[in-house]
Amino acid sequence: xxxxxxxxxxxxxxxxxxxxxxxxxxxxxxxxxxxxxxxxxxxxxxxxxxxxxxxxxxxxxxxxxxxxxxxxxxxxxxxxxxxxxxxxxxxxxxxxxxxxxxxxxxxxxxxxxxxxxxxxxxxxxxxxxxxxxxxxxxxxxxxxxxxxxxxxxxxxxxxxxxxxxxxxxxxxxxxxxxxxxxxxxxxxxxxxxxxxxxxxxxxxxxxxxxxxxxxxxxxxxxxxxxxxxxxxxxxxxxxxxxxxxxxxxxxxxxxxxxxxxxxxxxxxxxxxxxxxxxxxxxxxxxxxxxxxxxxxxxxxxxxxxxxxxxxxxxxxxxxxxxxxxxxxxxxxxxxxxxxxxxxxxxxxxxxxxxxxxxxxxxxxxxxxxxxxxxxxxxxxxxxxxxxxxxxxxxxxxxxxxxxxxxxxxxxxxxxx
Amino acid sequence: xxxxxxxxxxxxxxxxxxxxxxxxxxxxxxxxxxxxxxxxxxxxxxxxxxxxxxxxxxxxxxxxxxxxxxxxxxxxxxxxxxxxxxxxxxxxxxxxxxxxxxxxxxxxxxxxxxxxxxxxxxxxxxxxxxxxxxxxxxxxxxxxxxxxxxxxxxxxxxxxxxxxxxxxxxxxxxxxxxxxxxxxxxxxxxxxxxxxxxxxxxxxxxxxxxxxxxxxxxxxxxxxxxxxxxxxxxxx
Numbered sequence: 321x322x323x324x325x326x327x328x329x330x331x332x333x334x335x336x337x338x339x340x341x342x343x344x345x346x347x348x349x350x351x352x353x354x355x356x357x358x359x360x361x362x363x364x365x366x367x368x369x370x371x372x373x374x375x376x377x378x379x380x381x382x383x384x385x386x387x388x389x390x391x392x393x394x395x396x397x398x399x400x401x402x403x404x405x406x407x408x409x410x411x412x413x414x415x416x417x418x419x420x421x422x423x424x425x426x427x428x429x430x431x432x433x434x435x436x437x438x439x440x441x442x443x444x445x446x447x448x449x450x451x452x453x454x455x456x457x458x459x460x461x462x463x464x465x466x467x468x469x470x471x472x473x474x475x476x477x478x479x480x481x482x483x484x485x486x487x488x489x490x491x492x493x494x495x496x497x498x499x500x501x502x503x504x505x506x507x508x509x510x511x512x513x514x515x516x517x518x519x520x521x522x523x524x525x526x527x528x529x530x531x532x533x534x535x536x537x538x539x540x541x542x543x544x545x546x547x548x549x550x551x552x553x554x555x556x557x558x559x560x561x562x563x564x565x566x567x568x569x570x571x572x573x574x575x576x577x578x579x580x581x582x583x584x585x586x587x588x589x590x591x592x593x594x595x596x597x598x599x600x601x602x603x604x605x606x607x608x609x610x611x612x613x614x615x616x617x618x619x620x621x622x623x624x625x626x627x628x629x630x631x632x633x634x635x636x637x638x639x640x641x642x643x644x645x646x647x648x649x650x651x652x653x654x655x656x657x658x659x660x661x662x663x664x665x666x667x668x669x670x671x672x673x674x675x676x677x678x679x680x681x682x683x684x685x686x687x688x689x690x691x692x693x694x695x696x697x698x699x700x701x702x703x704x705x706x707x708x709x710x711x712x713x714x715x716x717x718x719x720x721x722x723x724x725x726x727x728x729x730x731x732x733x734x735x736x
Numbered sequence: 737x738x739x740x741x742x743x744x745x746x747x748x749x750x751x752x753x754x755x756x757x758x759x760x761x762x763x764x765x766x767x768x769x770x771x772x773x774x775x776x777x778x779x780x781x782x783x784x785x786x787x788x789x790x791x792x793x794x795x796x797x798x799x800x801x802x803x804x805x806x807x808x809x810x811x812x813x814x815x816x817x818x819x820x821x822x823x824x825x826x827x828x829x830x831x832x833x834x835x836x837x838x839x840x841x842x843x844x845x846x847x848x849x850x851x852x853x854x855x856x857x858x859x860x861x862x863x864x865x866x867x868x869x870x871x872x873x874x875x876x877x878x879x880x881x882x883x884x885x886x887x888x889x890x891x892x893x894x895x896x897x898x899x900x901x902x903x904x905x906x907x908x909x910x911x912x913x914x915x916x917x918x919x920x921x922x923x924x925x926x927x928x929x930x931x932x933x934x935x936x937x938x939x940x941x942x943x944x945x946x947x948x949x950x951x952x953x954x955x956x957x958x959x960x961x962x963x964x965x966x967x968x969x970x971x972x
Contacts, residue, residue: 340836346775647791650893651821651849653814717942729792733832 338664341636348567349668351630356672356709357679359622364705366618369687370611377603378467379520383597387566388459391418391556391573396592408590412551414537414580418558422572424565429456430553432535434543438492439504445491448530449482449505452557453540455508462532467499467514470534471685478536483514485528505531508541512545566595602605625672626716633665633720644724645732660724665717666710673709677702739802740900740932741767741790746799748785759785761955762799767934769900772927774943774963776954781939784905786952787936791824791903792816804900821849825894829906831886833893834967839865840874843893852899864892868922884915893921895931902926904935908942920945921969945969 342349367704393408415428432451437444449730457469464483474481482505489498519527533542535553549709558573560566570593577583577591637644644657652660677697684695748760762780764909767773776785781787789792789801792808804823811819821825822864831900833842843861852860868888878886887907894902905925908916924945935946943949946969951959 332854497854643834646834647845647849648817649791649820649826650846650867651817651897653817653849655814656817656849728794730788733793733828 327455328477331659334660334663335667337660338667339657341640341664341669345636348632352628353668353672354677355628356622356624357625357676357714359372359618359712360623360673360676360705360709361627361680361683362618363615364677364697364709365683365695365703366614367611367701368680368684369515369693370607370614370698371696371698371701372688373607373610374604375696377607378600380401381600381603382461386461386596387560387563389558389566389573389593391558391577392592392594393555393590394592395590402519402592408581409549409557410553410591411549412553414577415553415558418556418573418576420570421576422559424569426461426559426561427455428559429453429459429557430535431456431555431557432491432538432543432552433554436505436542437506438488438529438531439494440501445488447485447488449538449542450530450532451535451542452532454522455559456532456557459557463517465517466497467512467638468512471714475534475536478534478540480508480510480537480541481513481533482510483516483532484512485516485530486518487526488531489515498543503727505533506542556618563597566597566635567592568600570595611678622712626712627667629665629713630716630720633661633717634723636664637661637720640724641732641735644727645664645729645735648729649733656723657727658721661721661724662714662717665721666713669713669717670711671707671714672704676709677705680705738769739766740769740771740804741822742802743790744800744802746786746789746801747887748782748789748799749797754815755917758955760789760796762913763955764799764958765950765957765960766912769932770891770927770930771857772923772933772945773935774946774949775934776949778938778941780957781952783936783952785952785955787903787905787934788947790934791826792819800908801824805953814870821846822897825891825897825902826900827890827894827902827907829909829942830912831878831890833885833889835879836877838875838877839870839889841888842878843896844891846897858945862893865889868892873956882920883911887911887915887919893948895926899931903933904933906937906938907935908939916942918935924969941967942971 341414350684364663391410391414393410393454395408412430413431418424419428429452434449435446436449437446442676450456452470452622453475454470455690462469465486467483469483470481473479482503484492484498492498492503498515502509503512504510516528516530539550559571560569573593574589574591578589583589647657647660681697684697687693687695742765743765746757746760746763750757750759752911756781763782763786769839773785775787785794788798789796790803792803792811796809806819808816808819833839833843840858840861844857847857847860860869862874865871868891870885870888870892873889873949874879879891881889887910891902902923907923908919911919920942923933923935927947931948935942936945944963946963947966949959949961949963
């Protein structure tokens with residue numbers, strides 16, 4: 321117990337000695353700390369931006385819906401650039417077949433997209449119209465914050481109704497409840513029946529800048545596409561019960577479509593099935609690589625900061641050789657001298673690290689405000705920053721400290 | 737009398753510029769507890785090298801050095817550090833106080849390495865400084881103390897771990913005559929209280945305050961005798 325107290329008081333003495341020494345050469349200490357500060361600042365900011373990218377991607381994937389597959393009539397990538405003939409067809413009947421025959425499918429929603437212009441009073445907005453069915457809302461996690469979503473009877477009767485996104489509502493309506501208003505979409509009058517719950521934007525892509533109308537209405541009234549069959553769709557959203565059926569569903573859907581379109585063996589499947597699980601995994605990998613590259617670049621400045629610490633500690637040891645000799649004469653062991661200089665280096669680094677961390681927090685907050693991109697710095701990151709600075713101090717202060725401890729007491733005392 | 741320090745055929749060689757120098761060349765002597773010894777000699781006579789070896793700051797090339805019954809040649813660097821800390825107090829010509837550090841903190845330094853707790857360190861440092869008549873100067877840094885005061889702080893520091901021997905290397909070399917006499921008076925008082933003192937000096941009149949005089953030349957002892965007309969500090 322008293323040994324422990326003695327050891328602790330030994331360390332506190334070393335901290336006091338370190339502060340005295342650092343104060344003595346204040347300008348030098350500040351400049352040295354600056355190196356570590358910049359290093360820690362850039363590493364923490366890189367971690368924060370990387371975390372932000374991950375959060376952003378996770379959010380984006382959550383907005384897609386949890387267990388969902390998207391079927392696109394294009395051959396899978398990796399077979400060179402797509403040729404005109406590669407693009408297959410996909411119809412609402414394919415969707416019905418998938419719903420019936422693939423195990424674990426809860427619902428299928430077809431989707432047809434077109435650009436539209438909306439006008440009300442003197443205001444107008446250009447946006448994307450998504451034609452789909454009542455199933456689309458549940459599969460892709462879309463809900464209304466006000467009013468209602470499109471229904472089965474809207475789709476059956478091809479009614480002229482639209483559910484609009486928040487961005488669209490902001491452009492068209494000021495101080496008016498949009499629900500029940502009549503808007504002209506490509507000159508056709510539509511009634512606004514609902515407002516989509518805001519999903520924000522991910523990486524510059526505004527999820528609220530769209531409207532949803534019954535697919536039948538879009539096909540009859542809004543579509544500008546030519547050369548399409550009567551029930552052709554852009555893509556199919558397939559909702560699954562759980563992750564297990566989703567993973568199996570990928571193959572099942574391809575097999576079913578190959579069969580339906582009589583694709584002979586050996587020919588490539590003209591359809592791509594992308595599941596939310598795959599998207600999440602791929603995006604996760606990409607953001608991880610992105611983060612690793614950022615941190616690696618930032619680490620170089622930390623390395624330079626560490627070398628600065630080593631340089632200044634070597635100078636400090638040389639300048640204080642006589643003091644080292646005196647301390648040895650008074651009974652300091654080699655380990656006492658080593659610890660004294662290690663603590664000095666660690667104190668320099670921890671101060672630099674703490675300031676760097678604070679600056680990184682400020683920069684992250686500004687970044688978040690200006691770029692509308694999350695850059696979270698958690699307690700774990702903060703603790704990591706401080707601990708990492710101490711480790712830098714110990715690593716780069718280690719050599720000078722050991723050199724100091726190996727001095728011969730008499731030669732150190734004699735030095736001028 | 738018990739032998740506090742005993743050397744047998746002590747040798748220290750250096751190589752300087754490719755040439756072998758016999759700094760100490762076969763010294764055998766014995767110093768008992770309670771003695772007051774002056775070591776004299778011209779510069780280069782080997783007196784300082786001898787002093788550094790008995791202070792465990794330097795290791796002999798050959799020969800033995802027994803300190804308080806311990807053969808120092810068997811000790812590693814940590815054990816030598818402990819001997820310096822517990823058994824030996826050093827006083828230097830240039831005082832060697834830590835700059836920008838108060839008198840009290842300077843005196844407490846050896847206690848840090850002895851593993852003494854802060855409150856006790858402070859208490860013992862204060863007691864030593866008061867005994868040196870520096871009770872009113874405890875918070876001063878060396879820059880605010882006179883040479884004599886600085887040397888008294890250094891003596892307080894040397895005594896704070898209650899050592900057996902006080903080793904002083906030219907302790908009056910940087911001081912004026914009156915202050916030198918004051919310091920020698922302090923040494924005599926300490927010796928009267930029972931501490932063993934070894935003082936290296938090149939000034940014959942300073943050596944007269946000691947009880948025994950050992951003279952070095954060319955690495956050997958050429959004279960070792962009691963001081964015939966010993967002076968007492970405070971006497972003309």
